[in-house]
Amino acid sequence: MKRRSLFLGWVCLLCCANAVAQPDSLRQTAPGNPWVEKVYLHTDRPQYFAGEVMRFRIFYVEGFQHTPADLSKVAYVELLSSAPAVVLQVKVKLQAAGGAGELVLPYTLTTGTYQLRAYTRWMRNESERLFFHRSLQIINPMEALPVSGKSPVVPRFLPEGGHWVADVENRVGVYLAGAANVSGVVQNQQQEVVARFSTAFDGRGSFVFMPRARDRYTVFFSLAGQPYQVPLPVPETSGMQLRVTRTGRDLHMQLLSTDLRPHQTFVLLHQSRMKSKRLVVPMENGKGVVRYPWATLPPGITRITVFGEQLQLLAERLVFKTPPAPASIAVRGSTQTNPRTKVSLSLSPVDTLQKGAAAVSVYRLDSLSGRRSSLHAYVWLESELGEEIVDGDRYLEVSDSAQHAADLLMLTSGWSRYSLPASTSTAFAPEVHGPLAEGLATDETGRAVAGLALLASARGRAQIYTTLSDRTGKFTFELPDVSGPTTLFIQNWTDPAQPLRGQWLSPFDSRISFSPARATTYPPSADLRRAFIHQQVEAAYRQPEAATTSVATPNAPFYGVATESYRLDDYTRFPTLEEVFREYIKGVWVRKNKTGFYFRQINRLNQTLMDGSNLVLLNGQPIANVNKLMEFDPLKVERIDVVDRKFFAGPVTFQGIVNVITTPQETGARIPDETVLELAYEGYQTYRERAPRVYESDSSRISRTPDFRHQLYWNANVTIGSKPTALEFFTSDVTGTFLIVVEGISNRGQCLTGAAVFNVVR
Secondary structure, eight states: OHHHHHHTSOOOOOTTOOOOOOOGGGGGGOOSOSSOEEEEEEESOSEEETTOEEEEEEEEEETTTOOBOOSOOEEEEEEEETTTEEEEEEEEEOBTTEEEEEEEOOTTOOSEEEEEEEEOTGGGGSOGGGSEEEEEEEEOTTSOOOOOEEOOOOOEEEETBSOOBTTSOEEEEEEOTTOOSOEEEEEETTOOEEEEEEOOGGGEEEEEEOOOTTOOEEEEEEETTEEEEEEOOOOBSSOEEEEEEEETTEEEEEEEESOOSOEEEEEEEEETTTEEEEEEEEEBTTEEEEEEEGGGSOSEEEEEEEEOTTOOEEEEEEEEEOOOOOEEEEEEOOSEEOTTOEEEEEEEESSTTOOEEEEEEEEEOSTTOOOOOOHHHIIIIIHHHTSOOTTGGGGGSSSHHHHHHHHHHHHTTOSOSOOSSOOOOOOSOOOSSSOEEEEEEEOTTSOBOOSOEEEEEETTOSOEEEEEOOTTSEEEEEOTTOBSEEEEEEEESSSTTSOOEEEEOOOSOOOOOOOOOSEEOOOOHHHHHHHHHHHHHHHHHSOOOOOOOSSOOOOSOTTOSOSEEEEGGGSOOOSSHHHHHHHHOTTEEEEEETTEEEEEEEETTTTEEOOSOOEEEETTEEOSOHHHHHTSOGGGEEEEEEEEEEEEETTEEEEEEEEEEEOGGGTTOOOOOTTEEEEEEEOBOOOOOOOOOOOOSHHHHTOOSOOOOSEEEEEEEEEEOSSOEEEEEEOOSOOEEEEEEEEEEETTSOEEEEEEEEEEOO
16 A cells, blocks of 8 residues: 555656646546556476476565565466467465466477467456566477468558557557568658658568548558558547657657647656656647756656547557666686586676575577577566567667667557556455465356355365355355365355355466567577487486475374374274264263264363364365264274364354264265265475486486486576575487576565576497
């Protein structure tokens, strides 16, 4: 709330902005949520074969300062095909600054361009364009490769400010994706040339001209020998043009309107949907000018939005101020080594005050290596524009040419996601403790059931979760400690004898927008054949690594220490559980009526029988019918815990707890119960730490077992401190040039980057 209060505070009007009272409704133009999140996936390689494992590190930061965040505890990672369709989905546990996970690519994947997507639940409140997106190639060598080629060029001509306005000077951005050094002209219907343009890096350029209301204009240019004729939109007879330039130490904003009467406009400068400056600009004879000190402009993308007197949206423009450069990580080690030899690396930050977390990857640098993304370019450019930028680091260089290229990028990004009135959804709460599992509860007829107190427990886990279904029958459980696939038992605690039906609602976002890469290139067949043979040999000779989960499974039961705990092996083994309870489970009285068995528990504190329902569990499964528990084989039971006090869990109150725990061999045991709803649930992904390949002894070095790893090292959790960080790994039998990539984020929000190469020769 403090952040929002500061965001909505008044700011002194600058220069040409008169000290005129602004309308109260302008306060409502505060864009976006008070808390903004960004996630970035650093993959262990830029390109993959079908059948390989894609490992990744998630960097999770807040959206303005880009400092490591620790609010959301779950990241949703998806692999999308160009259909578009979802291929793989996983949930990854987020800790301070991020987490690590993997995707096992099935052999059934076809060769093509795929999209890697990641987001948090809180990010689902905004456009899916703001999710992390990254295009990558996956090759299936078992099928013929498509012909390499480029995507067709779609010419885009974008007026500065968003509108084509007649009889005022318009600056127009040109975007011919990937087509640099292309020249063209703009002609009117009399075939008179009114403007010329040329494209620079990545096919971006601009031109200036004054369209007439009754004239029609066409752009002519040639690309790869093919002529293009693109008609421009008909200019509007009324509207406003926003011209933005940097002049000396100021950001110069010129408003050109067809409305010549004296009036006021309002200019909003906002960034990352959080911070803003509000300016009042007087308009005389259709012109208004604002000079804003460039030094006070925060780094990154700033959106300039112009409103009319009735707060109608008139124009918008993006400007970019170069942020601080990323902190360099010096990677020191041998430049040449031999197969099956130890490689020692030292990672040293140039700024010894920088501390943070990084991921380190070492892989063979060959024709199979695709374009690698950059965390620095993502947090400052791509995450704000909602699109992938080719060679985004070039726009972040400190030079006049880079600033000019960045200005063309802002000009051709068009209108942003901002709208008036600001309508920010908060339908998806952040997952501050763990996954929020949502479902829909219904009765046997399929009708939604509202106001039910629900109890859930996971198979084999001594934890319970409670909630209430809302008026639509929707329920939500918070599951902070559930990892991997499991079964959740859900019981209607309001009426335990009443059967419950229901289903999960998907936690993944259903909005899918796939933007394929502009150019699709495939490696030469010889390189592809060699890499594929190496992959198959590795798959044949190396067993899958054992799973080492980064998600802790709770061992202590939710009720803490039981009042009584009985190990059945310490007593006489009776043939039925009824005899067990009657003979030596002192805190539980077994009673029977016309419907069968039920338990009454003794409150040891005052030596009285507790009224109401107690909670009976078998390996985490709630038991509503004690008759079925009595039929369970006691030889499969290891111990019985008894809690002889009231226990409060959200909307549910237990009059004591009886927990029956089976032997380790019978952890999957269950009791069929039609009143308990069983739903399969996928928790956090269990991340497998890959065991390193070691060649310390002579026998291991001369072993005939092949080692054809192209990926020599991957570490998703490297701590960067004030002192050098030492890393070690062994080379494989594969020779060639290998690339070391280091990428991370510091505790001050500065990106960390480093790279080096070394050769493996025989």
